[in-house]
Amino acid sequence: xxxxxxxxxxxxxxxxxxxxxxxxxxxxxxxxxxxxxxxxxxxxxxxxxxxxxxxxxxxxxxxxxxxxxxxxxxxxxxxxxxxxxxxxxxxxxxxxxxxxxxxxxxxxxxxxxxxxxxxxxxxxxxxxxxxxxxxxxxxxxxxxxxxxxxxxxxxxxxxxxxxxxxxxxxxxxxxxxxxxxxxxxxxxxxxxxxxxxxxxxxxxxxxxxxxxxxxxxxxxxxxxxxxxxxxxxxxxxxxxxxxxxxxxxxxxxxxxxxxxxxxxxxxxxxxxxxxxxxxxxxxxxxxxxxxxxxxxxxxxxxxxxxxxxxxxxxxxxxxxxxxxxxxxxxxxxxxxxxxxxxxxxxxxxxxxxxxxxxxxxxxxxxxxxxxxxxxxxxxxxxxxxxxxxxxxxxxxxxxxxxxxxxxxxxxxxxxxxxxxxxxxxxxxxxxxxxxxxxxxxxxxxxxxxxxxxxxxxxxxxxxxxxxxxxxxxxxxxxxxxxxxxxxxxxxxxxxxxxxxxxxxxxxxxxxxxxxxxxxxxxxxxxxxxxxxxxxxxxxxxxxxxxxxxxxxxxxxxxxxxxxxxxxxxxxxxxxxxxxxxxxxxxxxxxxxxxxxxxxxxxxxxxxxxxxxxxxxxxxxxxxxxxxxxxxxxxxxxxxxxxxxxxxxxxxxxxxxxxxxxxxxxxxxxxxxxxxxxxxxxxxxxxxxxxxxxxxxxxxxxxxxxxxxxxxxxxxxxxxx
Numbered sequence: 001x002x003x004x005x006x007x008x009x010x011x012x013x014x015x016x017x018x019x020x021x022x023x024x025x026x027x028x029x030x031x032x033x034x035x036x037x038x039x040x041x042x043x044x045x046x047x048x049x050x051x052x053x054x055x056x057x058x059x060x061x062x063x064x065x066x067x068x069x070x071x072x073x074x075x076x077x078x079x080x081x082x083x084x085x086x087x088x089x090x091x092x093x094x095x096x097x098x099x100x101x102x103x104x105x106x107x108x109x110x111x112x113x114x115x116x117x118x119x120x121x122x123x124x125x126x127x128x129x130x131x132x133x134x135x136x137x138x139x140x141x142x143x144x145x146x147x148x149x150x151x152x153x154x155x156x157x158x159x160x161x162x163x164x165x166x167x168x169x170x171x172x173x174x175x176x177x178x179x180x181x182x183x184x185x186x187x188x189x190x191x192x193x194x195x196x197x198x199x200x201x202x203x204x205x206x207x208x209x210x211x212x213x214x215x216x217x218x219x220x221x222x223x224x225x226x227x228x229x230x231x232x233x234x235x236x237x238x239x240x241x242x243x244x245x246x247x248x249x250x251x252x253x254x255x256x257x258x259x260x261x262x263x264x265x266x267x268x269x270x271x272x273x274x275x276x277x278x279x280x281x282x283x284x285x286x287x288x289x290x291x292x293x294x295x296x297x298x299x300x301x302x303x304x305x306x307x308x309x310x311x312x313x314x315x316x317x318x319x320x321x322x323x324x325x326x327x328x329x330x331x332x333x334x335x336x337x338x339x340x341x342x343x344x345x346x347x348x349x350x351x352x353x354x355x356x357x358x359x360x361x362x363x364x365x366x367x368x369x370x371x372x373x374x375x376x377x378x379x380x381x382x383x384x385x386x387x388x389x390x391x392x393x394x395x396x397x398x399x400x401x402x403x404x405x406x407x408x409x410x411x412x413x414x415x416x417x418x419x420x421x422x423x424x425x426x427x428x429x430x431x432x433x434x435x436x437x438x439x440x441x442x443x444x445x446x447x448x449x450x451x452x453x454x455x456x457x458x459x460x461x462x463x464x465x466x467x468x469x470x471x472x473x474x475x476x477x478x479x480x481x482x483x484x485x486x487x488x489x490x491x492x493x494x495x496x497x498x499x500x501x502x503x504x505x506x507x508x509x510x511x512x513x514x515x516x517x518x519x520x521x522x523x524x525x526x527x528x529x530x531x532x533x534x535x536x537x538x539x540x541x542x543x544x545x546x547x548x549x550x551x552x553x554x555x556x557x558x559x560x561x562x563x564x565x566x567x568x569x570x571x572x573x574x575x576x577x578x579x580x581x582x583x584x585x586x587x588x589x590x591x592x593x594x595x596x597x598x599x600x601x602x603x604x605x606x607x608x609x610x611x612x613x614x615x616x617x618x619x620x621x622x623x624x625x626x627x628x629x630x631x632x633x634x635x636x637x638x639x640x641x642x643x644x645x646x647x648x649x650x651x652x653x654x655x656x657x658x659x660x661x662x663x664x665x666x667x668x669x670x671x672x673x674x675x676x677x678x679x680x681x682x683x684x685x686x687x688x689x690x691x692x693x694x695x696x697x698x699x700x701x702x703x704x705x706x707x708x709x710x711x712x713x714x715x716x717x718x719x720x
Contacts (some may be wrong), residue, residue, distance in 0.1 A: 041072050044266045046297045057125045090277055092247050100212035121188040126247040127280040130183040132216055134247050138178045139210025141197040148190045156686055157181045160694045175697045184537055189441050199502055214245045245284045250282025272303035290324030314339050408483030415485055446497040452490040469566040477531035479564040498554035498562050526692035527561035528553050533689040535574035536602045541571040548608035549589045550615050588622025588703050593679045603679035610674025619652035620628040635675045642672050
């Protein structure tokens with residue numbers, strides 16, 4: 001008998017669940033002003049202010065009682081939220097209640113339902129920060145999702161939780177009694193859906209409440225902010241309705257370039273500059289160097305008198321302040337730069353020094369002339385390399401996209417020393433792109449250094465593109481770019497060191513005979529899918545990797561997946577569904593629809609990931625001439641076997657005994673959906689991620705509750 005996979009539950013839930021309605025949230029009177037920091041109505045910074053004293057959209061209210069000590073209030077759609085902090089760097093912190101709370105009695109009857117923290121930011125300058133907030137849900141046997149409607153697409157995130165046999169007592173939030181989900185980007189309003197899974201367990205009967213709330217990332221695990229659980233039992237839960245969340249804000253809905261021409265409404269005042277917000281649509285202002293204050297207020301940026309702050313602006317001589325700067329000079333009769341020190345000059349010292357200096361110059365003038373000439377040649381050569389390697393183009397693109405890159409610029413000497421002058425003993429891998437070396441920096445940090453093989457304009461373009469892409473990505477399953485070097489003949493990229501090689505080596509037995517167990521294969525595939533789902537739907541701009549393959553999935557010391565190599569990746573504007581590009585990718589992984597149409601979409605990554613799943617299931621290579629001619633391509637080999645009912649004949653024998661046939665069939669069916677020749681019929685990467693995560697967690701749950709027949713049924717696949 002074939003049963004339904006967990007994806008069916010997810011699809012049914014999304015189609016049938018009903019969104020919760022909004023309700024007014026008032027700040028709890030039980031909390032005193034100290035609970036909200038030092039912000040009061042007398043310290044509100046412009047452009048915020050009371051009605052008539054603020055920019056449109058930035059009006060806030062003051063409490064009637066003790067407004068000089070009580071925190072101000074933000075009103076959104078008739079709902080009020082207490083403000084804890086306002087930052088002129090583009091964010092505001094407010095307190096909000098749960099977006100969902102639902103309790104049932106022993107008979108399954110709904111006894112309590114609440115959604116007081118529901119936000120709708122449409123028509124406001126605010127967005128819920130997806131980088132600094134997370135969705136946390138506490139409960140038992142729940143499936144939840146949160147979605148937002150963007151231009152031409154719907155972005156969805158969610159998670160699944162199962163019962164903890166011992167209840168929940170805090171700590172990690174990884175699927176037992178509690179789960180967390182990354183928020184979609186550009187989140188102004190959302191649709192929250194909840195599904196109670198019909199799974200019986202020994203602890204489910206006593207855990208009848210579920211609560212969902214937004215909170216700043218890491219707050220829940222560090223101090224369980226807003227929660228207190230007693231006696232390890234959800235029925236004894238006390239919920240404080242004051243979760244601290246962070247909203248991004250910006251001025252207007254256009255870039256600096258488009259806004260600065262409208263002098264009447266341009267918000268950046270004297271002695272300030274404008275920069276585009278990376279978190280939401282619009283722009284922000286900041287005081288110019290040498291000035292401090294509020295860049296949005298008239299004459300708000302005032303000159304810093306550096307001469308009165310010598311601990312920050314050193315000067316041991318005569319200090320003279322000037323607008324935006326200062327000068328420092330030594331008193332008459334002394335020499336030096338005035339900042340680091342001044343030295344008294346005596347006539348005899350001058351004469352003696354001049355004589356010795358003249359003698360010295362006569363003896364070694366030729367040496368210094370030669371050394372100076374060589375130094376100028378080296379400086380000129382490094383400048384040429386910087387230009388040749390796209391340094392100026394990189395600076396231009398980073399500036400045009402408003403990216404404040406933290407990428408470190410390494411010197412040639414640093415990387416030569418780290419790699420022992422690029423010793424062959426430090427080579428980690430080689431390919432058409434060049435060579436990757438293992439290196440140890442002066443602080444003993446181990447890194448991986450990517451060195452291009454030849455001077456090639458296309459490689460320079462890929463090098464710049466990789467830095468641009470990685471500068472916008474912060475995800476635990478994406479390899480981290482640490483820096484680059486541009487003063488060598490070919491550009492160098494420096495990454496975090498990922499010690500356990502590639503997924504390709506593990507699957508195909510090239511890693512010291514290590515057998516990749518089924519549990520690990522399932523977990524690694526879920527982690528890689530999570531990284532791709534983040535690129536497609538949660539990054540600042542949707543990013544298509546364009547070269548997903550098992551050799552581009554690295555494994556760290558804990559065998560955690562790290563997606564790498566973004567040289568071919570492309571960012572997709574929110575108002576476009578595809579990009580028309582020259583076809584690029586790896587044979588065997590390349591999306592056939594993209595190959596024939598040159599139209600690159602997110603579904604191109606889904607196809608390539610489907611090939612990786614097929615590798616994990618079969619242990620076969622993407623292209624192999626050991627198979628019959630019509631099945632050289634793994635995608636064709638796998639889909640035909642699946643359609644003809646020969647799935648177990650192509651499954652990698654070592655994992656057939658580790659995974660049940662139901663699990664294998666579930667993953668195989670998902671793989672076939674990813675390998676569909678029509679992109680529109682493939683699932684979105686977020687759907688793939690949710691199903692893989694659910695199957696992985698349910699497998700762990702199954703191992704803890706052996707014999708639970710209903711959970712076993714969730715792992716079996718039937719016809720949708």
